[in-house]
Amino acid sequence: QLQLQESGPGLVKPSETLSLTCTVSGGSISSSSHYWGWIRQPPGKGLEWIGSIYYSGSTYYTSSLRSRVTVSADTSKNQFSLKLSSVTAADTGVYYCARVGGSSWKEHNWFDPWGQGTLVTVSS
Amino acid sequence: QSVLTQPPSVSGAPGQRVTISCTGTSSNIGPGYDVHWYQQLPGTAPKLLIYGNNNRPSGVPDRFSGSKSGTSASLAITGLQAEDEADYYCQSYDSSLSVVFGGGTKLTVL
Numbered sequence: 001q002l003q004l005q006e007s008g009p010g011l012v013k014p015s016e017t018l019s020l021t022c023t024v025s026g027g028s029i030s031s032s033s034h035y036w037g038w039i040r041q042p043p044g045k046g047l048e049w050i051g052s053i054y055y056s057g058s059t060y061y062t063s064s065l066r067s068r069v070t071v072s073a074d075t076s077k078n079q080f081s082l083k084l085s086s087v088t089a090a091d092t093g094v095y096y097c098a099r100v101g102g103s104s105w106k107e108h109n110w111f112d113p114w115g116q117g118t119l120v121t122v123s124s
Numbered sequence: 125q126s127v128l129t130q131p132p133s134v135s136g137a138p139g140q141r142v143t144i145s146c147t148g149t150s151s152n153i154g155p156g157y158d159v160h161w162y163q164q165l166p167g168t169a170p171k172l173l174i175y176g177n178n179n180r181p182s183g184v185p186d187r188f189s190g191s192k193s194g195t196s197a198s199l200a201i202t203g204l205q206a207e208d209e210a211d212y213y214c215q216s217y218d219s220s221l222s223v224v225f226g227g228g229t230k231l232t233v234l
Contacts, residue, residue, distance in 0.1 A: 048225065
């Protein structure tokens with residue numbers, strides 16, 4: 001059974017870089033069958049897709065965060081990571097990692113399963 | 125402001141049928157891109173409910189169904205149960221190579 005687990009600091013200072021890691025168990029991120037992605041949810045608000053990565057290193061990012069975000073993968077550790085630079089209070093929220101439905105980004109872009117999420121607070 | 129538009133809330137009595145709409149534009153749902161739906165119970169991560177407009181993952185009851193027409197999609201829940209009380213989100217693909225979500229709909233079971 002595939003499981004994903006987010007990890008990283010729960011508190012980040014404004015202007016610093018938010019760094020999170022998603023550890024995958026029960027499956028391999030090196031599989032050519034799926035993309036992997038990050039989604040966030042501000043407190044009391046809706047879902048926002050951040051970015052996704054394929055095992056080959058191909059990435060897609062949401063336009064509003066593209067200048068600040070990097071998603072990378074470490075296949076040797078079966079992990080993929082998120083870095084978001086120059087954070088502000090608006091970046092506070094629960095961050096989820098998830099597997100994308102398939103290998104076609106245009107056609108198979110649903111997310112399943114999801115990690116439990118990790119709350120990141122941006123505050124001095 | 126979310127790219128896909130959902131009603132903020134819907135409600136229904138146990139046993140009733142409710143629908144949640146999701147309206148997009150000519151750059152996302154309109155061109156034929158699929159719509160997916162998620163259920164988020166309080167304090168938990170979202171769970172995939174419907175993918176590819178009308179497909180249910182294993183384990184999802186057939187009380188949940190999805191449909192799509194033009195630039196809109198709908199999620200229908202029949203035989204409403206107290207455990208269905210949750211937030212529901214639609215999601216699609218956008219021509220800008222992005223994934224887009226609706227703002228979410230809170231379902232209250234009366």
